[in-house]
Amino acid sequence: MLKARPTQNAEKIVTLLKAAGETTRLRLLALLAEGELSVKDFTEILGQSQPRISRHLKLLVDAQLVTRHAEGAWAYFRLADRGAGRALNDWLFEIVDLATPELRRDREKLAAVREAHREQANAYFAKIAGDWDKLRSLHAPDSAVEAAIVEMAGGGEGRLMLDLGTGTGRMLELLADRYEYAIGIDSSREMLAIARAKVDAAGLGNVQVRLRDITDIGDHAGSADLVIIHQVLHYFDDPAAALIPAAESLAPGGVLLVVDFAPHNLEFLRTEQAHRRLGLSDEQMNVWARAAGLEVEKVHRFPSGHDGGLTVCLWRLERRA
Numbered sequence: 260m261l262k263a264r265p266t267q268n269a270e271k272i273v274t275l276l277k278a279a280g281e282t283t284r285l286r287l288l289a290l291l292a293e294g295e296l297s298v299k300d301f302t303e304i305l306g307q308s309q310p311r312i313s314r315h316l317k318l319l320v321d322a323q324l325v326t327r328h329a330e331g332a333w334a335y336f337r338l339a340d341r342g343a344g345r346a347l348n349d350w351l352f353e354i355v356d357l358a359t360p361e362l363r364r365d366r367e368k369l370a371a372v373r374e375a376h377r378e379q380a381n382a383y384f385a386k387i388a389g390d391w392d393k394l395r396s397l398h399a400p401d402s403a404v405e406a407a408i409v410e411m412a413g414g415g416e417g418r419l420m421l422d423l424g425t426g427t428g429r430m431l432e433l434l435a436d437r438y439e440y441a442i443g444i445d446s447s448r449e450m451l452a453i454a455r456a457k458v459d460a461a462g463l464g465n466v467q468v469r470l471r472d473i474t475d476i477g478d479h480a481g482s483a484d485l486v487i488i489h490q491v492l493h494y495f496d497d498p499a500a501a502l503i504p505a506a507e508s509l510a511p512g513g514v515l516l517v518v519d520f521a522p523h524n525l526e527f528l529r530t531e532q533a534h535r536r537l538g539l540s541d542e543q544m545n546v547w548a549r550a551a552g553l554e555v556e557k558v559h560r561f562p563s564g565h566d567g568g569l570t571v572c573l574w575r576l577e578r579r580a
């Protein structure tokens with residue numbers, strides 16, 4: 260039986276095909292199959308000027324093959340996740356040989372660009388590790404957020420909790436006694452050294468910390484009753500890249516809690532504090548959750564209480580029915 264696909268009138272299909280039917284734009288689409296990217300990422304990878312890349316992206320957005328999300332002075336792009344644009348993209352990736360030398364080189368450059376961003380973030384955390392516990396309370400009304408985390412984390416009968424991007428281990432301290440085992444994962448040696456000392460001092464014998472990237476779920480597939488990602492996703496170019504493995508690590512009925520900033524315009528957080536994303540919107544969270552097979556069940560918001568301050572959001576995600 261033929262699979263039902265979204266249909267469009269012939270004129271729209273011609274627009275879609277024209278938009279995709281050009282070498283640079285096909286390269287942009289192939290790169291977007293790897294996740295969300297900014298104009299700056301594309302210029303670095305393709306070595307073409309910003310106005311040129313922006314013109315190509317505009318055509319892709321107008322044809323609804325790609326969506327655009329403005330964030331302060333930057334804009335991020337991702338493949339359409341619905342409609343005829345999605346259907347055409349899916350079909351393209353079935354028939355385009357991604358091993359073609361030019362497309363392979365683009366992906367290698369993308370990996371290098373992402374590695375450079377990770378190194379920047381790592382250098383930042385190595386520098387501030389000793390001050391993080393002081394700094395983190397400046398970012399958010401801690402006690403209110405933590406009370407809501409405890410409430411949303413639920414009953415506490417779970418076996419395993421994963422704290423992705425544990426930093427100095429505050430979430431482990433807050434929640435570990437509700438779990439049989441708790442594991443904190445982080446890519447910063449310096450942050451983990453503090454977390455380890457804290458866990459030892461508190462005598463938390465059920466807690467371990469592990470040095471690795473949070474996208475590497477190791478042997479935790481399908482095993483975590485609670486996964487928490489607290490103030491980490493804004494360091495990712497493509498937060499969906501972290502949510503997909505996090506979702507895979509959930510046990511049946513498991514819950515993923517994400518805590519991060521609401522959208523803001525504080526550009527200096529990019530230049531001075533290694534942020535990649537200027538906050539996360541509910542709309543984006545819904546798209547990323549869907550891509551990871553999850554849905555947003557609840558959202559809490561915690562405004563900073565002073566002008567120009569950052570609002571913290573807490574999203575509870577569960578597997579889609």
Ligand SMILES: C[S@@+](CC[C@H](N)C(=O)[O-])C[C@H]1O[C@@H](n2cnc3c(N)ncnc32)[C@H](O)[C@@H]1O
Pocket residue numbers: 380381384395423424425426427428429430444445446447450471472473474488489490491494
């Ligand atoms: C702002 S701190 C938050 C730490 C902790 N969750 C808290 O709220 O106190 C962000 C942490 O995420 C870690 N991190 C960022 N990207 C990561 C990645 N790809 N893999 C593992 N850890 C990462 C950093 O090393 C840092 O310790």
